[in-house]
Amino acid sequence: MELQEAFIVAASCLGFFSVCKALFKFVRWIWVMFLRPTKNLKKYGSWVIITGSTDGIGKALAFKLASKGLNIVLVGRNPSKLEATSKEIREKYNHEQVETKSIVVDLAKATGGEIARTIEEGIKGLDVGILINNAGINYPYARYFHEVDRELMENMLKVNMEAVTWVTKAVLPGMLEKKKGAIVNIGSAASQDPSVPLYTLYAATKSYIEVFSRCIHLEYKQYGIDIQCQVPRFVGTEMTKDLKKSVPLMMVPTERFRKASIRWIGYEHLCNPYWLHSVQGFIVHAAPDALVNAITFWICSGIRKRGQMKDSSAVKRCSD
Template structure:
């Protein structure tokens, strides 16, 4: 009986020790991959990188960051003048060491055949080793689902789902021929159920970003055997025009800060949060009950919705 009591006393201690060791290992691994693990040499994948949504925000910052690493660039966006301006800025900063091409594609309007044919023609003969699917379309402000115009909702789906799908399909054959490459799909905390249980008033946008997470997970398993590293990077809030955030903070990086963090993670985990303070935010979000988090997000977006509607109303009055 005494031996049984001793075992009953020791077992919780052993379980606690194992749990502590597990937590310590996880913490040490996080420190390693976040701060100490060396980034991969992206030129090993190929001499050219293709970036969608390359004229604003994260996409533009990634273009400049990749150029600083000596990669040649193929920029994709829907605005020819912005593409020309961004290309000139990169050439001016990095000179003849970096070649820059661009392709005009409007993912919200061009069909799948047009997207694939434009990219195949644009990258013909290029050693494309890295693809970053960054282009996305969001809401101007939070809206109930019935308030989103059908045409605009269709544009969001086409830009966010069709874009990443058909660009990937067009570039994969190049990587398969040489049996190496890397694809990075920029997701969002809005579309990851492991971060937030729901994203009210941004329903269509959040659903398209959820597609990107599953798309990335699935094809990463399909093509790992061919030497192609496929990853979904998930930013939380970043100070971009799309997020309607101007000021940066510890938890809200500039696009340039996020881009620097992004490059360190390419070629590693299938799903990741590159900007390390976002990992701390994730720990807090996971500790909150889903019901409370749903309520909090809904209340916050309702307030943001009122501000957006007022801003839109004032804009319409000024235009008249």
């Protein structure tokens, strides 16, 4: 009888601690997602450099950071789009006396050394406090690995991995010199899910960004540099336009994501900034891998078929 009572007490204590642990995690999630204050980003420096800054998440972040009085270095390959974005920022935030500067470099075509030299020359003399590596390439639509053409493969490897590495290498010395700074690498939840079939190369390159970020975070946190990898799910950009029909309820507007993204800068080294993405991730990781893989493959197969039909229609129109 005493043994039975001891077992009941032990089981009750274990259950109590499990409930407390779950409750603590939930309360902390509420705090970091909705209540935790944004850090004073100006403490890092007066300039922010953003790659892929003329579209999507990069452009949204540029405007949001400019609204906080930070000067923006825009990095992109299209001079006219860079100038248009730069002009729009200056006109909108003229009262904040925001300055902008453009760096023209094609991250898919330039060599690593050329990328580093271009960035170093472009930011010379600037108090760069934050780097956001946002530029990225994905498939036009889902496809098997053998269907990825050589040019797309080379461009994706260069932009998603090499460019992030070389831009970071160019900016780090200035941060080390003043012993402060923040680097945000925009990854993807594709690097954390069980698998992302028919987007294999994209998921693999984003896994590189996550590991790269985790390692340099440990190397440089002792020097006052906060390095973070953000792993969003579906954000409504040009890159994800073909996914909207397949996962409309999972798509988050860019404006909402950018606000959440900025609130996380300087905190955890790996994060999923937007609350809905966090909930989606919880469900994905709680479900059996086999089920997640089957659903993902079914969704991606549908995207592939629609993409192929669109290509066929385009070819037919051209032949007509």
